[in-house]
Amino acid sequence: MSDTAAQARYEQFVELHRGPDTFIMPNAWDGPSALLFKEVGFKSIATSSAAFAATLGRIDGIHAVSRDTHLDHAALLTSVSGLPINGDFEDGYGKTPDDVRATVDAAVARGLAGIGVEDTTGDPANPIRAFDDAVRRIEAAAAAAHGRIVLTGRTDNFLWGISDLDDTIRRLSAYAEAGADVLYAPNLPDRASISAVIKAVAPKPVNLLVSPQDAATLAELQRLGVRRISLGVDPYTHALAATHAAAAKLAKGDLTALASHLNFGHIIDLIKG
Numbered sequence: 001m002s003d004t005a006a007q008a009r010y011e012q013f014v015e016l017h018r019g020p021d022t023f024i025m026p027n028a029w030d031g032p033s034a035l036l037f038k039e040v041g042f043k044s045i046a047t048s049s050a051a052f053a054a055t056l057g058r059i060d061g062i063h064a065v066s067r068d069t070h071l072d073h074a075a076l077l078t079s080v081s082g083l084p085i086n087g088d089f090e091d092g093y094g095k096t097p098d099d100v101r102a103t104v105d106a107a108v109a110r111g112l113a114g115i116g117v118e119d120t121t122g123d124p125a126n127p128i129r130a131f132d133d134a135v136r137r138i139e140a141a142a143a144a145a146h147g148r149i150v151l152t153g154r155t156d157n158f159l160w161g162i163s164d165l166d167d168t169i170r171r172l173s174a175y176a177e178a179g180a181d182v183l184y185a186p187n188l189p190d191r192a193s194i195s196a197v198i199k200a201v202a203p204k205p206v207n208l209l210v211s212p213q214d215a216a217t218l219a220e221l222q223r224l225g226v227r228r229i230s231l232g233v234d235p236y237t238h239a240l241a242a243t244h245a246a247a248a249k250l251a252k253g254d255l256t257a258l259a260s261h262l263n264f265g266h267i268i269d270l271i272k273g
Helices: 003-018 031-039 049-055 067-081 097-109 131-145 165-178 191-201 218-224 234-251 264-272
Strands: 023-025 045-047 085-088 114-118 150-154 182-184 206-209 228-230
Touching: 003 150, 031 045, 031 067, 031 234, 031 264, 045 049, 045 067, 049 067, 049 234, 067 085, 067 097, 097 114, 097 131, 114 131, 131 150, 131 165, 150 165, 165 182, 165 191, 191 206, 191 218
Parallel strands: 023 228, 045 085, 085 114, 114 150, 150 182, 182 206, 206 228
Antiparallel strands: none
16 A cells, blocks of 8 residues: 555545544444445544454453554555544553554554554553653654654543543643644543533544433534544444344244345445445
8 A cells, every 4th residue: 555545544534633524433343344334424434442352352451452463453444445544552552652652653654544542551450551651652652643643642531430530631631732633531421521621622623432322413512622523332332232133033043033234245345346
């Protein structure tokens, strides 16, 4: 894949963040899911480290999936779809800031348009990195990312049950100052906290994780100032839920349980392009 094509995808991804409208960036877990998202009109796609780990029978966030394995996965989604791909790359896959910088360099080399680096440790007993360490890692990532790949700086406080909005805003503000292009805190509890984060890091764009249980509409989130929406594992669990429901019927002898409006020939046509 040419450097020119990769640069074009990067520029397309940058423009999505600059546009006036909030955009949805669904999380794919394999080639066909990426192609189906593309077919219905999405302009960019993200990986989901949790969904991808699950496809391998592994757990997310504990360094059970290697950097190179995730790079191969993200590069596959890029080559199959031709869309800008944002890599959900856990803690940057490295013990040191230099390791994180190397991960960003590797993501650029593989043609990704975006990369997320979170402030987790991989240790469930002590899940969030010390503030200074986390900032240094974003600084290193930003130095490698500038002008080549969109960097999302992410704090996972609320994802790990640390309900400290002040610390979350302190971290995201520092990540913005360190050079992150987009800021992200999964599982913010309410509209007030979303607004507070958006105001704190403005004018930089904010990504919001949205689940089917959220009552907000796209129009409401756009009024709040959310620029990018991701869906995490929900597209993957939606597909698994359909499989599980059909499997339960099949186990009871219903041989029609797996009937679907989606013909496999259509998937083959999408892969052929």
